[in-house]
Amino acid sequence: MNKLSNWWHDAVVYQIYPRSFCDSNGDGIGDLQGIISKLDYLQNLGVNVIWLSPVYRSPMDDNGYDISDYQDIAPEFGTMEDMQQLLDEAKYRGIRIIMDLVVNHTSDEHPWFISARESKDSPYRDYYIWRDKQVDGTEPDDQGSLFGGSAWQYDEQTDEYYYHLFSKRQPDLNWENPAVHQAIFEMMNWWIDKGIGGFRLDVIDLIGKEIDKGITGNGPNLHPLLQKMNKATFGDKALLTVGETWGATPEIAKLFSGEQREELSMVFQFEHITLTWKEGDKWQPVEFNLPALKQVLTKWQVELETEGWNSLFWNNHDLPRIVSKYGDEGQYRVESAKMLATTLHMMKGTPYIYQGEEIGMTNVAFESIEDYCDIETLNFYHERTANGVTEETMLAAVHENSRDNARTPMQWDSSSCAGFSSSKPWIKVNPNYKNINVEAALNDAQSIFYHYQRLIELRRAFPLIVNGRFKPLLEQHEQVFAYLREDEHQQIVVINNFSNQSVVISVPKILEDKNLECLIYNYEPHLQLSSQLVLQPYESFAALIV
Structure with missing residues (x-):
């Protein structure tokens, strides 16, 4: 917990997914200079924090959540000089930059892992999780990856398996090794010294895992590890830290964000998101149920009233567009988008706006699975259809819950490629961009954009909304x-x-x-x-x- 200031209590955060936000150089991929060019737009909206999805060097197996160098920028996004310019230009406008940090795993192209797989004697071998194959030559156990398939990948060079909760190209770090702590904490302090405003910590509830006991989320070492991280890095600084914690309950959230706990500012919990997943399976969507949503949101508001702190969000880079999910993307798109915004922003907690939410961007329904890019979507589509689920059923589920719903290019205007790029984007633009775009929103005094702007103004004007x-x-x-x-x-x-x-x-x-x-x-x-x-x-x- 930040001892110097809880400035983030009345902050409003805007998440940018850089690949899809704004392309400045015409290569079809959003970049840092593109973000810099839109800072005045974000200042006009009224946000004072940007959560920047990963821009580190990466082979992009999982669109940047597979980091090969924590202290460099992926060339498609720009350079470290561009990053410093972004920090400086944002600061000039009163906007802080929160870095999205992935420390549960790295890319298989990270120098640590390259060294680790060369030899069992490598000083980096124990930075990762290795196990012998079983006597019959099979995998160490039957644990599954969250992206489908096994969590174990055989490595021929050293005749052992390494553990990966996500893609096989995202080997998990071994947080039982103190050398990993030291390396990660040094890197975090390097970024803090550059002037960032904090961290969004990706799947942070997995770092305390004990895989031999089958424990992945909320392991017994999780909170001691976070307290150690807090003390070694951000704990005595006025920084915002938010953890992605899919398995959090209100009681667990208090452990993360309680004032005396000295861990994080807040967490993202997803109980209100998974209500439309049948038995926790996003690929089996079920009907929206408002009483269930009310019960969940009310529980979190009441339980964290005096201890801990809530994050408030409908959307992010992993989730479908909320106006398509809980609103009406057709006749009442504007009205329902405004309603959803008011519902969320008038609650207690720190609101997060995902790019395009403020203009009512919707889900996309590509006709073919070939039009999708997300590794999770493609893996599960092919796995499920191979096991007998019809292509029509899976494509309908993809239309509803694919992560690519959030990743189509930001819709700036009605020109070619929605004003996102001067050339073909890395993923198709949502066809409705000619009607739903920033230019149209700014020219309409009754638009969703100005509704969000007003909500942000109200949060600053009324301490009651914050406290x-x-x-x-x-x-x-x-x-x-x-x-x-x-x-x-x-x-x-x-x-x-x-x-x-x-x-x-x-x-x-x-x-x-x-x-x-x-x-x-x-x-x-x-x-x-x-x-x-x-x-x-x-x-x-x-x-x-x-």
Whole structure:
């Protein structure tokens, strides 16, 4: 926990996936100079933190989450000079850069791993996890990779298997080796000295794994390791640190982010995301259920009210576009996108906006699996269809949950390639870019962009939104998510219709006949509440009770 400042309590973070954000040199791949060219746009939006997905040197087996050099920049993104310019230009605009850091694994092209596989006597051998094959010559055990297939890869040169929870080209680091700690901490301090604003720590809950006991997430050594990291690197500095923790519960989140724990600022938990996955399987999507979503979000708001801190997000580079998932990407795209934004940003926690979310970008439905680039998507598509799932079923699941939904190029304008690049992009542009783009949004005073801008302004204007208590309302309602934010001085009521139908609600007694100062809305402002309230499809508003 940062002792100097909790500045990130009222921060708003914008995630950039560099490959898909803006291409400055016409090679079809987004880059650092492209990001620099759009800093004024982000300053206009109002964000004060950028979470930058990995730009380190990498063979791009997993689009940069396979790092071959932590202290260099991938040539397709630019140079270290470009990176320093980005840091400086962002700082000039009051924006901090959070580096996305992957320390659970490296690329198989990292010098450590190249040395490790050359000989069992290599000083880097124990930087990774190796096991002998079984007597019958098979893999050490039956653990599976999260990207499909086995978690073990045979290495002929040393006649042993190495462990990889993700791609076989992403060998896991051995966090039981103190030499790994020292090397990672030195690298982190090198980046801190360059002036970054903190770290987003990829799959950080996996570094405490004990694979011989079958423990991967939330292993017994996880929190001692994070406390050691905190003490050796960012703990005494005013930095934002957020951990990606797919297995976190509220109790676990308090261990990560409690004030006295000296670990991280906050974590990303995914309980609200996996609600539409059948038994945790994203490739078997199920219908959206608002009461279940309300229950999860309310639980996290209430449980972390006085201890720990929430991250607030709908989207990221691994997830489908929220307006397609929980809203309506058709007739009510604008209304539902605004509603989803209000629902999230009026809660307690640090909001994260994923590139394109602020203009209501949608999922993409490519006609052929050949149009997809994501390694996870391709692996599971081919694995499942080989095992009897129909191509139609898998392609429908891909349309709904593929990571490539978030990775189509940012839609800047209606020109060729959506203004992302002057040449063919690395992945196809969503065909709806001619109507959904930044230029159109900036020219429309009622656009989703200005709704996000207003939400960010409200967070800065009302300490209640940052620090106030959360009180759920209409908890049993199947179409409406409503809540109060309150402190000793003020109350804000937030009411959101998650359906494409008009809904009549009975106003809770504590709100009856109250006068309102409507702070943000997507239809018309409400000035008073009587006993009943009619909400239009996807109608949403937040109002100060006066």
